[in-house]
Amino acid sequence: MMTNPWVKDFPQLNSGMCYLDTAATSLKPLSVIETLDHYYHDLSANIHRGMYHAAVETTQLYEETRETIARFIGAETEEIIFTRGTTSGLNMVAFSYGLAHLKPGDEIIVSELEHHSSFLPWQEVAKRTGAVLRFVTLNEEGRITVEAFQETLSEKTKVVALTYVSNVMGFITPLKEIVSLAHDTDAIVVVDAAQAIQHIEIDVSDLDCDFLAFSGHKMLGPTGIGILYGKQNLLQSMEPFEFGGDMNEDVEKGQSTWKTAPQKFEAGTMPIASVLGLKTAVEYLQSIGLKQISEHIEKVHRYAIAQLSQIDEVTIYNKTSETGIISFNLSDVPAHDAITFFAEQDVALRAGQHCAKLICDWLGIHSCLRASVYLYNTYKDVDRLVEAVKQAVKYFKELGF
Amino acid sequence: MMTNPWVKDFPQLNSGMCYLDTAATSLKPLSVIETLDHYYHDLSANIHRGMYHAAVETTQLYEETRETIARFIGAETEEIIFTRGTTSGLNMVAFSYGLAHLKPGDEIIVSELEHHSSFLPWQEVAKRTGAVLRFVTLNEEGRITVEAFQETLSEKTKVVALTYVSNVMGFITPLKEIVSLAHDTDAIVVVDAAQAIQHIEIDVSDLDCDFLAFSGHKMLGPTGIGILYGKQNLLQSMEPFEFGGDMNEDVEKGQSTWKTAPQKFEAGTMPIASVLGLKTAVEYLQSIGLKQISEHIEKVHRYAIAQLSQIDEVTIYNKTSETGIISFNLSDVPAHDAITFFAEQDVALRAGQHCAKLICDWLGIHSCLRASVYLYNTYKDVDRLVEAVKQAVKYFKELGF
Amino acid sequence: MSGLDNLYREVIMEHYKNPRNKGLVENENYKTFRIKNPSCGDDITIQSFVIDGIIKDCRQEGHGCSISMASASVLTEMMIGKTVEEALEVAENYLNMVSNKQYNETMDLEEAEVFSGVRQFPARVKCASIAWVAFKDTLK
Amino acid sequence: MSGLDNLYREVIMEHYKNPRNKGLVENENYKTFRIKNPSCGDDITIQSFVIDGIIKDCRQEGHGCSISMASASVLTEMMIGKTVEEALEVAENYLNMVSNKQYNETMDLEEAEVFSGVRQFPARVKCASIAWVAFKDTLK
Numbered sequence A, B: 001m002m003t004n005p006w007v008k009d010f011p012q013l014n015s016g017m018c019y020l021d022t023a024a025t026s027l028k029p030l031s032v033i034e035t036l037d038h039y040y041h042d043l044s045a046n047i048h049r050g051m052y053h054a055a056v057e058t059t060q061l062y063e064e065t066r067e068t069i070a071r072f073i074g075a076e077t078e079e080i081i082f083t084r085g086t087t088s089g090l091n092m093v094a095f096s097y098g099l100a101h102l103k104p105g106d107e108i109i110v111s112e113l114e115h116h117s118s119f120l121p122w123q124e125v126a127k128r129t130g131a132v133l134r135f136v137t138l139n140e141e142g143r144i145t146v147e148a149f150q151e152t153l154s155e156k157t158k159v160v161a162l163t164y165v166s167n168v169m170g171f172i173t174p175l176k177e178i179v180s181l182a183h184d185t186d187a188i189v190v191v192d193a194a195q196a197i198q199h200i201e202i203d204v205s206d207l208d209c210d211f212l213a214f215s216g217h218k219m220l221g222p223t224g225i226g227i228l229y230g231k232q233n234l235l236q237s238m239e240p241f242e243f244g245g246d247m248n249e250d251v252e253k254g255q256s257t258w259k260t261a262p263q264k265f266e267a268g269t270m271p272i273a274s275v276l277g278l279k280t281a282v283e284y285l286q287s288i289g290l291k292q293i294s295e296h297i298e299k300v301h302r303y304a305i306a307q308l309s310q311i312d313e314v315t316i317y318n319k320t321s322e323t324g325i326i327s328f329n330l331s332d333v334p335a336h337d338a339i340t341f342f343a344e345q346d347v348a349l350r351a352g353q354h355c356a357k358l359i360c361d362w363l364g365i366h367s368c369l370r371a372s373v374y375l376y377n378t379y380k381d382v383d384r385l386v387e388a389v390k391q392a393v394k395y396f397k398e399l400g401f
Numbered sequence C, D: 001m002s003g004l005d006n007l008y009r010e011v012i013m014e015h016y017k018n019p020r021n022k023g024l025v026e027n028e029n030y031k032t033f034r035i036k037n038p039s040c041g042d043d044i045t046i047q048s049f050v051i052d053g054i055i056k057d058c059r060q061e062g063h064g065c066s067i068s069m070a071s072a073s074v075l076t077e078m079m080i081g082k083t084v085e086e087a088l089e090v091a092e093n094y095l096n097m098v099s100n101k102q103y104n105e106t107m108d109l110e111e112a113e114v115f116s117g118v119r120q121f122p123a124r125v126k127c128a129s130i131a132w133v134a135f136k137d138t139l140k
């Protein structure tokens, strides 16, 4: 039995809850909460333009966050836009870039693995521009392969919008090869990294993707903050998505001009406290190292798969996944009945379509249970899950399911 | 001398800072900070779909916030949309409503009092649709009058986008009459209430405006959260502004459908902690009462105007303002030089154009100083400001300004 | 576990296993309404056939959890024979009961009473409501 | 107050009151660049006239706070006579100094040295930089 040195950093676990829902949102280490407290308790200032101490410190921490994030993913500072979350970032790309660049007949490659936040903006842009959505054919496991991507790619492809890690299947998309192929035909690649950023080392300059979006709340950070990375030349060429305070240069009654990116895309007062908290979250991740985190996840994940596989009534949809996400069902028990049982045992899972209906359709299921393993999970959590699953199977059988 | 019973609720004041920058962002009472702590410390869950205790409590608090806000402004629960802030709310209206409804030649009435967040979205929508921006002529004080509005209003007017309280002049716009006139010609009225919500009792059913937006961080709430109120029939008729998780009903490869408002406009994970904190902020405001708050502001404001008026070198641009905002300059001292002096004395003001360049142009100034008085300010704060102004005048005179 | 047992009452299990009035009819006199719950995957269609203000038939079809399936089944059985007015009143009261709002406790909710256990499970309120909401829409 | 005195040094006040090379010329050989700072209201235009890689003239115009005005004045005076290469090097070093980044302390920044006090006032860095950024752009 290993002891988990990180559990103590997460006060939410004090209640004794078995938290296996990180894919929905992660817990937050105390240091992140302390940063928020520092902002609200001691600063509570708006950024830029203020000259008093609190405003200056807040502004400095705010801009340092941008630098921290840039270094974290190998980007330039000017390529980091603060957003409300992954969803907002992906909408910005779809509407500021996509609407302006797509013509009838152009093709947008997506996949059935996409979260609705990575799919719906492009479905809408396709509708408005006359561009066509193309779906990468998933292999028998449900994975995006380079070969299948290559078959979908054509001279008409202008945008490739793919998830880095599926929030249902947990598979890692072979993005490096895909980006390289897409660029050969001059398509841009938009990456949904919401389920990757917290455990995969990302270097955008190496990956060479054009845009990449993720959320703070899934990477130990606060709610209400996300990041959109974009290549500088693309960002500079794009129109703003929202208009308002602080994103403008000159304002005249007849016409106005915008700042350069990233400020051009940050209209109005940003979620300042959450920005500051995100810096601390990244520092916490860096202090451990994503490599160590993913190794830990892998160990616990493999243990979970081994245990769950032994229960006849459990169907796992992604046994071969290389990340911490496990999607499964109990035979004859609808996911929403099962999840209520788990909740009563203080085992935190999630049931439903996970904002990814297309992959549920592909799997031929209406919904499923999802357990997701992260840094602060232990073998003991898995044991609790397995025990709860066994009890649930028994309970529902006896009820007559 | 009155003693201020609310100061003790604001830990940010412990440092001894003289805070006169509420118009930029308000301080936060301890109860709001505690709500955030409760969320991050004990819950840290995502809303909807989770069945475990933390998710259920979070979801409940989240939806209770909507009810609290609805009651606070006399709206129906379904008319309350959570946004990133005033800026986001106003952009939603401009792009989801404005783009769809405006044609070449239609007119949008705005004013030179608008904050850039209330002006730039409509300038952009005008550009894209061929609609024309019309400016209400301000009276000699810089106020929007019903008469001037009436002169600008025409059969061509389709949208009226006005601020409730100007963040530079502090004047209250006579909205009730304006809304009624606008509705006579079937124009809709969009209200920027960012500087009104924290001290004016708003009842949208009485005011009868069509949309109204404000920010949490200016009303004792957290950063990163705002509210857009919209009349139900308008919201239901509008297309979503962002697309993604949780705003959809059915998702198919070819086509998808949306939930009804407000969920239709809340794509992806919302700023959950900030939503919860906003509820506590509103409860704090309600526990005191906006009437008592505005009376307090008025007293301190009048005292400040009286004191500052006695200093020859001070030019006040809005002496007759009925709210807590004071915009002024020191003769021969650029605002940015003066503000640095104040900062050194820990007197928190703001200098610049305050994201409202058009009113600076109207005043014929490049920038100004702004002090704003709120609930937690005292006569003593005014005395400190006045003393700092006197010293600044002396200091810069001696330097040779 | 007592909470859970309160939810999975015998009547509910019985309806889940032996659903009443299942299967839709192709008849344009039947008003049909379908609701898909995008987060949990429930998909329920209700049909009602009204003559002279009286509900002559009520059908249901779909898939979902035991609570949503059973509540659809109970609904159809209860509604057949009621006037539209009565039906709407009962449905409203039922929806208030399961969502833990004020409701008329003196009104006879018949078998639907067993869904009162749902109040302890706020996250399952939607499951118990979906068929009833769809039903109300068939009467519009 | 010692911090403030460090900011408002005599040289700065002298340039603020007696700005050098003020007023633009209408001559297409002059490269012109204007920057408006939308938050503080500064509005500065710099012109430079280069022959054979040497800055023959440098002009400034605009309005703003004393720091931005003085730094524009100091800039123009310093740059006239320098090669473009030297000028860019000095400007880069100056911008690093005022923004409290690593900079070459051995390089002679002449009168511009007095703006080192700005480092203690992060919110004034832009004031001290705006003319110099505009100047760099005239040499592009």
Ligand SMILES: Cc1ncc(COP(=O)(O)O)c(C=O)c1O
Pocket: A245, A267, A268, A269, A270, B023, B024, B084, B085, B086, B087, B088, B115, B117, B118, B163, B165, B166, B167, B192, B194, B195, B215, B355
């Ligand atoms: C009148 C007015 N409108 C709009 C805004 C924009 O609000 P936010 O920056 O919170 O989006 C502000 C504040 O900056 C304001 O004072």
Ligand SMILES: Cc1ncc(COP(=O)(O)O)c(C=O)c1O
Pocket: A023, A024, A084, A085, A086, A087, A088, A115, A117, A118, A163, A165, A166, A167, A192, A194, A195, A215, A355, B245, B267, B268, B269, B270
């Ligand atoms: C793969 C993936 N993409 C996008 C999102 C959307 O992120 P958010 O809701 O934070 O905007 C999520 C999480 O819900 C996700 O798992």
